[in-house]
Amino acid sequence: MKSNSSKTITALLFIMLQSSFALSAQTGSPQQKGLWVAEQIDRADEGFVNQVSKAIMTLRNKQGQQSIRSMTIKSLEVDGDGDKSLTIFSSPRDVKGTAFLSFTHALEPDDQWLFLPALKRVKRISSNNKSGPFMGSEFAYEDISSQEVEKYTYSYLREEEVLGAKGYVIERVPVDKKSGYTKQVVWVDGTHWRLGKIEFYDRKNEKLKTLTFEDYMQYSNKKWRSRRMEMMNHQTGKSTQLTWSDIKFGQDLTVRDFDQNALKRVR
């Protein structure tokens, strides 16, 4: 706990320092400008407190076969650290009731556990998996975990129209050596700071995947959420669609709903 709170303070200081440059950032170096954009994205999402939603993942291969997985995802905003999230799988049948708990951290490896109902046990998951595929899909775990500002270094590329409005294109390079990517190029609109598109570059710096965000909706707490995400793998021809429904904010959730004991209670 101690180390956590001191980390919180450093992170806060860090953010405060950064924001004081915000005004000048738009005319600063590409790194400053890129960071400024990343902070705007982060800030736009701040204060959602918690969120519960249903998600359906549709996996497709080059042959046109598809497969569906459905799940409920709960997430909790944590001040000064990455978010906590709990994913409960409802289909396919064989993994129904399996629950995945993760604590995202800015720079440390995330903590992850999986509850296996058939075994009635909680298993901790190795920390080197963040670049691996999530549920066999084209999403890597690192693509869907919460996007902390400190996870990347940034540089500003250009202004471009994104989601029908003036927007920015920035490049971000993962800090973690275990990431599967050398860089990502992010398109974001400059008004609501919604992501339009992300391109992922693999270890040989070639375009691997493109993630497009569609069907945005603004919820009562002013937060915008994309309800359809399309991940296309350019090298294998496989793709995954992630659709969201029943998005609810401000639910009655506490830290206690996100611990290892909670995992066993999910159903």
Next chain:
Amino acid sequence: MTMLDRMKKETFATRWAILVTGHPLVFVFLGLCLAMGLGYGGKFITISSDYRYFFGEENPQRLAFEKLQNVYSKDDSTLFVITPKDGEVFKKSTLAGIRFLTERAWQLPYSRRVDSITNFQHSYAEGDDLIVKDLVTEEELADPEKALSFKRLKEIALAEPLLRGLSINEGASVTSVNVLMTFPGKHSMEIPEAVAEARKLVIEFKEKYPGHEVHLSGDTMLNNAFNEAGVKDMTTLTPAMYGVIILIMFILLRSVSAVFATFVVMLLSIVGGMGFAGWMETPITPPSSIAPVVIMTLAIADSIHILKSILEALRKGRPKRDAIVEGLRLNLKPVFLTSATTIVGFLSLNFSDTPPFHDLGNITSVGVAMAFVLSVTVLPGIIMLLPLKARKADDNLSQWGSVMGSWVTQRRGPIAIISLLTTIIIGLQIPKIELNDEFIGYFSEDNTFRVDSDYTMKNLTGIYQINFDLKSGESQGVADPAFLAKVEEFANFLRDEPMVTHVNSITDVFKRLNKNMHADEEAQYKLPEARDLAAQYLLLYEMSLPYGLDLNNQVDVDKSSTRLTANLGFVSTSEIIEIVTRAENWLKSNSPENMHTLATSPVIMFSHISHRNVVAMLKGTLLAFGLITLVMILALGSVKYGLLSLIPNLVPIVLGYGLWALFVGEAGFTIAIVGSVTLGIVVDDSVHFLTKFNLARREKGLSVDEAVHYAFENVGGALVVTSVILVIGFAVLMLSAFKMNYILGALSALTIGLALLIDFTLLPAVLSFCGQKKTKK
């Protein structure tokens, strides 16, 4: 055509000759323009480096393999085989080297996945947790205190069915880094580019980690070997051919101008043919890379026929222009006919199931057409412009022809019977030809790919893979214990096959996970008992795997089917087909219907290539035979002699295949096209012989035997000369780095030689017989 011929033949040829010799510069210029126009296409020539191009787009084995690749993953392997010189893989320097190579291989162009003993995802239980991590990590190598001992690492690796016999040999003295690459297939340099980078990496590795030997094998290297063999053939065979041809021409023609003119015709024919390939965007492959040599061989025959006549006329004291007109007058028709039949033969290659043969046929056809056009324009044009003197000739050949003529007609009975009997006996041997398309054997023994692949097969693992797409029959069914049990049974069946060096089955992952989840108890190294348990183990394991090392190339998106791969060592095509048939039958009699499947892979595609080509080319060759016989009937103006021409056209091909079966035995898919290729060529001899025979019968009113004598005296010499050139031309192909070209060259040379023999023995004997019967009646 015959009527037209009779009316205009002489006049047209003469008129044409007068026109050309009257404006030599104009015709040389026009010929050059035509060749250059076609030749400009040479700019667009590309070299193919994709073995898939050997298979038509409708090829069922190719379609099956592409479907498998679409369901799992489409990748070509590049295999780095590493041998530490002290014979010990499990020591710091070697393991550090493997780690280095593994890391760096992710950055090779088109690389999508890298597997080695160091990044193998070793899973084990630690307390209640499942740990999944690299078998050999960097930190552990740096600090041995923390690490498992090398002895322990060796035990783990050798106990792991996914590694032993694939990534590490039994003696732990040879190991591999396997890089899976996905080539977008957008341009022809993708594979050479990847190979160049892989070779650079090998050099860097050897510098950094001395004391290691590295061999490169795998699909990418195979593709590249096709590419390199094609390039090598073009750059070595063609110059070799030039040398041989110049030598022959000097001996035969003994005139610098004549040799020069022939050379220009040859060169421009090749430029035309290859330029055509460029315009048509035909990628060059080893089979089509020999087109220049084939065009050269065929082009020279046209020129030689014409030049010999011109020189002959000069010798008789006729002025140069007259001599040229005479040469063209005598040869325009036969040269046109022989070119036409050759083109028919080569165009019939389009029936083949292998697109590179279509290319060879089409390029050669254009080259032969060019050779004809140039022989009647540029050739007389150049001769007209340059000084030409006839040397004293030795008439040995025509004297010898006359002797041969009487010898044959006197012994026509025995000759006909002996040759027909021999043909039948030898022809019956043809089914003994064993078709082997083990593709490593396509390359000569000094080829790097061959050397490295042989090394890999001897010391590490077989590189011939066969895949089975095993379907559980329901969504998420791979976790069904009954299905898994069947898959394991099948994997064990394959492991018992003597040629199988490794089987990669998902069941080994499940067994290991089951053990890990039971605190690593050895007794629990077995398939999970319940379906939900298996599914959840798999989910947990998948969530623990790092970038690129997922199960997507082994399990489909719906988790309803799994890919099982077996590696085979040194096996011939027929052995592969036997193993595959046994495996497919095993599935049929031992597993539920949803698991019945056909094995797919490149080696299986190659295993059927010969058979499919033989069947397809049978049609093509028959059609070519029909067309050529029709041409003969029209050209000779006689159905009888047209049909008789079948004997000298068919017998050499039967004899050629038969002798090959007797003395060589083994062949590959090229065997299917030799019939068509040689047909168009051997027919030339009978065209010349029968035309002269016919002329003697009809215009000179000679008896059959006298006509045979006449034909011998008049074309005997020329036939020997052209046959020798053709035999040498095809024999040059035996220098090819690509075994299929070697076979094509050797068998064609043999067949052409036999054709000459038949034309001088069986054909006149049969002609003589036919004439005899008529007179008796």
